[in-house]
Amino acid sequence: MKYAIIIPDGCADLPIEGLGGRTPLQAADLPNLDRLATAGRVGLSNNTPAHLPAGSEVANLCLLGYDPDRYFTGRAPLEAAAQGIELAPGDWAVRCNLVTICDQIMADFTADHVSTEEATELLAVAQRALIDEADPDTLSGLLPEQWKFVPGVSYRNLLIFRGRPDRPAPFSRQTRTSAPHDLTDLPVDHDYPRGPGSDLLTSLMDRSCELFADHEINRRRVAEGYHPVTNVWLWGLGEAPRLPSFESLHGVRGAMITAVDLLRGIAALVQWPRIVVAGATGYLDTDYEAKGRAAVEALDEYDLVCVHIEAPDEASHEGRHDAKIEAMRRIDEAIVGPIADKLRSCGEHRILVSPDHPTFCATKKHSHGDVPFLVAGTGIEPDSQTAYDEVQAAASGWRLPQGWDLIGQWIR
Numbered sequence: 515m516k517y518a519i520i521i522p523d524g525c526a527d528l529p530i531e532g533l534g535g536r537t538p539l540q541a542a543d544l545p546n547l548d549r550l551a552t553a554g555r556v557g558l559s560n561n562t563p564a565h566l567p568a569g570s571e572v573a574n575l576c577l578l579g580y581d582p583d584r585y586f587t588g589r590a591p592l593e594a595a596a597q598g599i600e601l602a603p604g605d606w607a608v609r610c611n612l613v614t615i616c617d618q619i620m621a622d623f624t625a626d627h628v629s630t631e632e633a634t635e636l637l638a639v640a641q642r643a644l645i646d647e648a649d650p651d652t653l654s655g656l657l658p659e660q661w662k663f664v665p666g667v668s669y670r671n672l673l674i675f676r677g678r679p680d681r682p683a684p685f686s687r688q689t690r691t692s693a694p695h696d697l698t699d700l701p702v703d704h705d706y707p708r709g710p711g712s713d714l715l716t717s718l719m720d721r722s723c724e725l726f727a728d729h730e731i732n733r734r735r736v737a738e739g740y741h742p743v744t745n746v747w748l749w750g751l752g753e754a755p756r757l758p759s760f761e762s763l764h765g766v767r768g769a770m771i772t773a774v775d776l777l778r779g780i781a782a783l784v785q786w787p788r789i790v791v792a793g794a795t796g797y798l799d800t801d802y803e804a805k806g807r808a809a810v811e812a813l814d815e816y817d818l819v820c821v822h823i824e825a826p827d828e829a830s831h832e833g834r835h836d837a838k839i840e841a842m843r844r845i846d847e848a849i850v851g852p853i854a855d856k857l858r859s860c861g862e863h864r865i866l867v868s869p870d871h872p873t874f875c876a877t878k879k880h881s882h883g884d885v886p887f888l889v890a891g892t893g894i895e896p897d898s899q900t901a902y903d904e905v906q907a908a909a910s911g912w913r914l915p916q917g918w919d920l921i922g923q924w925i926r
Contacts, residue, residue: 515892515926516860517766517818518809518853521577521777522845523570524827524873526885526904530835538826538835538875539886539903542842546851547888547902550865554890555897557912559920561885562871568882569693570776570827571750573870578780578820579764579921580757588752589693589776594672596778596788597664601754604677606685608715609750611694612636612669614741620702623694623831624669626741627797632731634665636743643725644718652721654714656681666775667796673718673748684711691715691749695831696879707748715748722746759785764925769812771805772796772822786820796824798837802848809849810856821849827880830873838875857891864891866924867902884913889924 525539533541561576562568563583571589572582580586590607601607612633614622628636645653645661653661660681664672677683689712692705707715722745726732732742757780760768770781771789773796781788791808793801805821812819823845829838850867857863868887871880886907899906914920 515817516813516857516863517768517925518813518857518863518865519578519818519820520845520850520853520865520867521574521820521822522826522842522867522869523822523824524830524871524880525838525842525869526872526883527830527835527838528872528874528876530875533835537904538838538842540901540905541835542839542846544842544846544850544902546846546854547867548900550850550854550867550890551888551902551906552900553896554865554888554894555912556886556888556899556902556907556910557914558884558907558910559868559887559914559917560883561917562880562882564882567693568871568880569696570774570870570880573917574777574780574822576917577868577870577920578760578784579918580784581916581918585755585757587755589750590672591752591754592779592783593666593670593775594664594674594754594779595782596775597666597672598782599664599672599674601674602677603753604679604682606675606677606683606751606753608673608675608748610637610663610671610673611747611749612671612743613694613745613747615702615744618701618703620694620697620700622741623698623747625743626735628669628735628743630665630667632735632743633668633671636726636729636731637663637665637671639725639729640722640746644721652717654684656684656714670775673746684714685751686710689751691751693749693880694747698831698878719745719748755783757783761785764921766817766925768818768820769816770820770822771808771812772820772824773800774822774824777822781820797828798825798841800825802844806849806852809853813853813856813860819853821853823849826869827873830875831878833875833878835875862892864889864894864924864926866920868920884908887920893926
């Protein structure tokens with residue numbers, strides 16, 4: 515049996531007035547997805563338990579069959595795993611966005627998609643001034659060598675804390691932070707870290723404002739018409755999770771195709787190899803065709819291939835339903851179609867299509883709630899639904915309140 519999972523991140527949405535009361539999924543031309551829906555079944559699942567963040571970190575664990583109450587420790591540790599950073603007991607990873615805040619409004623959680631080169635240079639400045647040469651009092655008695663800013667890709671970076679018996683982490687599971695992508699165009703005054711260790715995190719964030727304010731990178735960016743990087747935004751912290759391998763749970767060898775560190779980290783932790791695709795950007799300009807080709811080729815080697823596409827989520831964060839529709843059209847044409855054709859040529863097969871969480875164009879942020887999923891292939895009896903969208907999925911009557919149950923029902 516061959517399997518494919520396709521994750522169009524954040525594609526679930528609400529009806530939009532400008533689309534005549536339709537959702538982007540309803541408005542998009544998706545012949546391959548609709549063909550699969552007709553041949554298979556659609557339904558709704560909830561991958562975002564109300565007591566946990568409505569983000570990709572929780573939702574993708576659920577979608578891949580891992581109960582977040584057992585396995586979720588925070589977003590940053592998952593991204594640390596993507597970079598091969600091992601966290602020992604007592605170590606913590608903290609997500610570090612480079613953002614643009616103007617008059618205490620989150621103007622851009624990506625700082626205009628700051629380049630990786632610029633981000634790396636700014637984080638080196640932060641490491642030197644905020645950590646290595648800092649007054650010990652500003653680190654709450656902790657040692658500079660316990661802290662390390664780690665560049666990632668563009669605005670997505672990390673701060674790693676190494677615990678010691680004589681100087682343990684100031685954080686705990688009661689430390690609360692806010693995801694900057696959920697604050698777009700909103701005041702941030704009440705969304706700074708809170709709870710144990712929050713004063714230290716807030717201090718680093720505030721001091722980075724002074725550090726970056728007149729940096730040559732920002733002077734150049736402003737002159738070229740880009741948003742400046744005003745400061746670091748620290749969030750999503752946690753200790754290392756311990757996930758059993760996917761193969762040990764389901765007897766299936768999988769592989770991951772994604773341009774996003776979060777999914778790369780989850781893949782590393784469940785012991786899936788990660789297939790690097792040239793031109794995969796994690797944004798609207800990603801190379802959809804290259805991802806589709808890579809998945810088709812990977813199915814010759816692996817039992818299961820998972821393809822994650824960030825583009826619909828990015829369109830929602832920008833409030834652009836037109837871009838979201840176009841991203842779904844490209845996913846249908848360049849990824850869903852070729853993968854479905856390949857699976858049919860393999861004999862027995864199954865395909866699963868589902869976003870991780872809803873991301874609403876109206877609010878520009880992730881949300882709790884159900885998402886539509888589609889399953890088709892060998893042994894799956896079709897229902898009466900003939901399209902893949904939120905309304906058809908709701909009409910099917912098939913709902914999974916615990917999204918992590920879906921994988922166990924889908925894998926035969």
